[in-house]
Amino acid sequence: MPVKNQLKYWGLAALVFLVVLWVLGGVILPFIIAMAVAYMLDPVADRLxxxxxxxxxxxxTITLVAIVLFILAALLIVPTLIQQAGELIQTAPSLFSQLQAFLVARFPELLDQGSQLRQTLESIGATIQSKGGEVLNGVLSSAMSLLNVVVLLVLVPVITFYLLMDWDRMVARIDSLLPRDHAPxxxxxxxxxxxxxxxxIRGQGTVCLILGTFYAVxxxxxxxxxxxxxGAVAGALTFIPYVGAIVxxxxxxxxxxxxxxxxxxxxxxxxxxxxxxxxVEGNILTPKLVGTSIGLHPVWLIFALSAFGTLFGFVGMLVAxxxxxxxxxxxxxxxxRYKDSRLYNGISADMTEESQEFLHDTDI
Structure with missing residues (x-):
């Protein structure tokens, strides 16, 4: 098939994928989560x-261990995490007032009554105080609408179980449908x-879990x-280099x-x-678990997360x-391929060494 037709069909397939992702984002969310979990657990199943x-x-076996770990997390960690997050948002206005008082006491010349910096701090403090509760309620309500109890407790584990059980057969089936000329x-x-x-994903996910646990404890x-x-914030953001440590x-x-x-x-x-x-991350965890060459530049990763998150919401961030x-x-x-082509190498790449010497001698 001519390259032009191949590009047309593959471009159409990519367009269909994006349209389906945009239209059925909320519906396919549990399936995307389940596929991600099954993909991460497939090496464990292969090892068993x-x-x-x-x-x-x-x-x-994997499902039972995952259920036990989920129950322990739900009983021991998640309630404390939600409680501390709520208290932090509620306490943010008073912490900001303390920061303002600290700056006023030590830099009075920068924070006189008419200074722009003082007005900015007062405006930010008022915004935090008025919007803090709304932000918390909005985040919690969005999370509950996005990952409701049915999806979290029923659909995702069930779909993950079947995908993990049939993963190798699905891969073999997809391989059998590849066009024979292009299969290799x-x-x-x-x-x-x-x-x-x-x-x-697997390596950096393990690094995030280890660092998040270490920081939190x-x-x-x-x-x-x-x-x-x-600690949870630092661990969760570690998958973007330097962002987790900075934030x-x-x-x-x-x-x-x-x-x-x-x-x-x-x-x-x-x-x-x-x-x-x-x-530990830079010298032990990342070199051992992730490797030094994964082909995902931090700028490209941040752009993909931003673009797909903006276009397709939470589902877009999952597939980014x-x-x-x-x-x-x-x-x-x-x-x-381009570097191996004549477009890059020019006509001289097709000439033998003898031909080039002959042309050189002729020029002389």
Whole structure:
């Protein structure tokens, strides 16, 4: 088939995918979540099969362990996390007032009654005080409408169970439908995409979980108020390089300054927690679990999350990473093809060394 027709059909398929994503975003949400979970758990099922488990037994084992972990999280962690998040939003106005008083006491010349900085701080404080409760209620109501009890407790686990059980057969079935002439190329691209996603999603997800747990436990042991929230935020944002440390560290150090002002050892301890976490992440966790070459530049990742989140909402943010990884692999594939083409190398690339020497001697 001519390249022009191939591009037309693949472009039409991509357009259909985007339209379906936009129209059925809310409907396909549990299926996307279930596919992501099944994709992450498939290597575990394969490992259990290697040690003698059947596929159904491996799937049942993974499901039971996941249910136990979910129940423990729901009973021990989630209530405390929600409580601290609510208290932090309710306390934000008073914390901001303390910040304003701190600045007034130490920099009175910058914050006189008519200064622009003072007016800005007062405006921000008033906004936080008036909108804090609304923001919390909006976030909670949106989360509940997006991930309602039926989706969370019934649909996602059931769909994940069936997808995980039939994952290898589905992959084999899709492989059998590939156009025979292009099957090797598509398999190579799929392998590269899977390698990138495995390195990023599975590896970076493990890094986020480890760092989030470390930050939350360490900050709570130090007695920092809202330490669980700060640690969870830092861990959740770690998948974007440097953002987790900056946001989580800034939030934690800011809270420590208000709570431990004058106790410089405690403030230094909070700073040390994030410094140690960044050292472990950069030198141990990321090189071992993620690898040094995953093909997802932070700027490209942030753009994909922003673009897909704006266009398709929460569902778009879920598919942003795999789509960005896939586009990156395809782009590198075409760049390699371009560099092997005559368009890049020119006519001289087709000439033998003897022909080039002959032309050189003729010119002489």
């Amino acid at each position: 099969e290697q040690i003698g488990f059947s596929r159904i037994l491996a799937t049942v 190329t598509i398999r190579g691209l799929a392998h590269d995409i899977d390698k990138t996603l495995a390195s990023f 360490s900050l709570m042991l130090l007695g920092l108020q809202f330490g669980l929230v700060a 989580g560290g800034g939030l934690s150090i800011g809270l420590a300054l208000f709570q431990f002002w004058g106790e410089w050892g405690m403030i230094a301890a909070v700073i040390a927690v994030f410094a140690f976490g960044q050292f 990473v795999p789509v960005a990884a896939s586009l990156g692999v395809v782009a590198r594939f075409f760049i390699d």
